[in-house]
Amino acid sequence: MDVAIWEHGVANGLKEKLKSYTLLDEVPFDYQRRMMSVAVKYGQESILITKGAPESLLPRCKTVDFGEESRPIESVQHLVEERLEEHSKAGERILALAYRRVDERKSYSSKDEVDLVFLGFLVFADPPKADAHQALDKLKELGVDVKILTGDNELVAAKICEELRVPVYRVVKGSDLTEMSLTEVRAAAEEATIFARITPEQKLDIIKALKANKHVVGFMGDGVNDAPALFESDVGISVDSAVDVAKDAADIVLLDKDLLVLANGIAEGRKVYGNVTKYILMGTSSNFGNMFSAAAASLFLNFLPMLPMQILFMNVFYDVANMTLPSDNVDEEFTSLPKRWDIGFVRKFTLFFGPFSSVYDFLTFGIMLFIFNAFTFARAPLFQSGWFVESFWTEVLVIFVIRTRRIPFVTSRPGKWLTILTLSCVAIGTILPFTFLGRFLGFTALPPEYWVLLVLMVATYLLLVEAGKVFFYKVCRF
């Protein structure tokens, strides 16, 4: 607002007029008084000029200037209040302006801000962008509840909400908050849309209350008074034109003053988080299963179930298949609501989905040992090749099942690149035992009957994991 005052003044010859004034002192703004003053010398006169919130400044005014005439403030009280309400309802922000003649001194204090002469209002219009409501609609779709925490009065805030098409459920004023208990503040933080006439400390209290109510809180602000709330919130958001302290306290600084950037950022962030979560869930569950299988196999085999080089090769190709996960599609139900990191969920997921692959690893051991008689040291390469291919197929193909809560390919399509790369890796893993590189790695060609059993086994495995998924998500309600 100070910038607007300055620019308007400069456009109207303020710089020239200011040459006649000398600054004597300044009484800075604070949130208890909600006003600030400057003492200036003009000719032989010393004047204290005060601007601030009308609710705070008007009670300190004694008279009002009407040209040469001076009248008691009570005589125009009704008119002043009418104007105030009119501008507030129009969504315009208002500052009251007053002055008084003072003795010339070196310093002045808030005690001098009494018996002032009311001059009038400074009215500011800062309408929201025409398309701002689109961004707010998108935020609502993403499960983000918008609340307005402002130092302005409730009428201005309500008008802005109306223009932005934000439904107002409850309005809480700063004066109400001071009288509330902690429980009441938490309830108010939950229910209210507008918090008007609040101090920076109260902004902080509301952020803390929302966090105590288990919400992930983002706070957007650009002023010095917003810095504590920006710091306290889970995600502090500021804009490039904000004061330095606000930008320093913020986690994100928007280069464009456009809320749509924020909404798109949230959607993209959830997509990234969804894909990161998929990788973690797949990695932990398949490693848990493999560890289980390899440990048990070492108890009854007189050779290594898989050579170290073969394990490394499989891991490299498994990670290559996962490289395209960041571009994978994420289901709508995952991005539509905020998500929190939940290590308990990861642990339960791993405990549940890990043993599936172990059951099928043991089944492969049984097939290799008792159908293909690969239980001697001489036939170890056949055993290792059989387990390598089965393990590779199950570990890589299960990505398509685990990546979604829905039915893979039918109600949830994986990303194009994930599909191409995953299937390519499966193809490479399949032909590897037949190649020179395969022989170098200790593999041997697998008999045709093995492939028939493998296809059936892997199909059953994937369908069983799918059924397990129904149990995990639908029956156990994760």
Add this chain to the structure above:
Amino acid sequence: MVTPHSLLLLWWTISISWSALFLVVVSLYLYWDRRKRHPQGAQVPSRFSSDFVFVWVLVGLLALYIVSIYHSSSPVFVAGNIVVELVLIVYAVRNRR
């Protein structure tokens, strides 16, 4: 040293049964745990037969795998798998979201 065939078979049976049993125990834990996570759902009656479809299938598969491996029989393995796959496909389609 080569482990005798029968002992190897016993080890294998214990390993695959133990991993399947572990999965069943984890399932039971998660099933009871859901009441802690969703206290309002405590009133919903338990339907063991339908809630644990995948466990019944798993137990059936375990029996199939042990029998087919004990007899080194590929035809039993193939036939059993095809039947189970059909059951699981129907189950997955009926539970699509």
